[in-house]
Each structure stands twice: as structure tokens, then as C-alpha cells.
Amino acid sequence: MGKQFLVKKLVESQEIQESYDAKNYYEAVMKCRAYLEGWLLEYIYAILYPTDALGTKENRALVESRFDGMYMMMNWLLKQGHITQNEQENLNKVRQFCEKVIHKGDVHKVASMDVLDKYIEVTVHYCQKYKLLTHSLIEKATGQKIKL
Secondary structure, three states, rough: OOOOOOOOHHHHHHHHHHHHHHHOOOHHHHHHHHHHHHHHHHHHHHHHHOOOOOHHHHHHHHHHHHHOOOHHHHHHHOOOOOOEEEEEHHHHHHHHHHHHHHHOOOOHHHOHHHEEEEEEEEHHHHHHHHHHHHHHHHHHHHOOOOOO
16 A cells, blocks of 8 residues: 555645555655645735635735745745744755756655655645644634634
């Protein structure tokens, strides 16, 4: 069966796991990066615009253009006190690993399976963390429970 990266109610982990099980490790790395960037962006968006009234298309477009890329997201979150220095360093390691894989075009030219496993574990952990934090911010602002 291999390594398990599944997190209940985290669709992203299922898709990453499917790529991993199919031995499409490059795709698994790309999905990790895309999903983590997506949840970091959603977290920033919820910090800035936690309610539907503020969550306009214009505001979303503004956030997407302002925080284009994981590097910008991490630095803003750190400067604003929403993540710790340690979290920023871990997220940056994930970002750098992914960039090496993209540059080489092959996971096996960059890292061992143990390193890949750690990369996926950390990424899935942070996806789950920022998904929960995002939902918590929205629930607090709106008073409505979000169904996971």
C-alpha cells in the first residue's frame, strides 16, 4: 500500500495520495505546492475579508494580485504576526523543495523517498492547519458554522 498521507475531510490529501500511490511523484509535489499556496491565500483572504459582504470579486482579485506566490504570502503572514518564524522557515523549505523539483523535472533527481515523504507530510499538515484557521476566522466573523 505504501505511505499514507490521508487526512479525513481534506480532499487535497486524497488527491496527493492518489498521485503518490500511482508513483506519479512529480504530480504529487505539484499538487502539494498548489494546494498549500491555495490555502495560504484563502487564509490571507479570510484575515482581510472574513465576511461575504467584504468578500467581493474585486477584493479577491486584489488579494490574488498582491499575494502572487508563496514567498509573498509567507512574508506577509510573518510580518503581520499570523505565523511564527519557525512556520515561515518550514513553509520556505517546502517552497524551495518544490522549486528544485520543477527545475530538475524529476523528484528522484532532487531527493530520496524519505525526503519526499517528509515534504508531503509537512505540506498536508499545513494545508489542514490553514484550512481550519481559515474556517475558524470566517465562523468567528459571521457566527455561522462551516461544514467541513
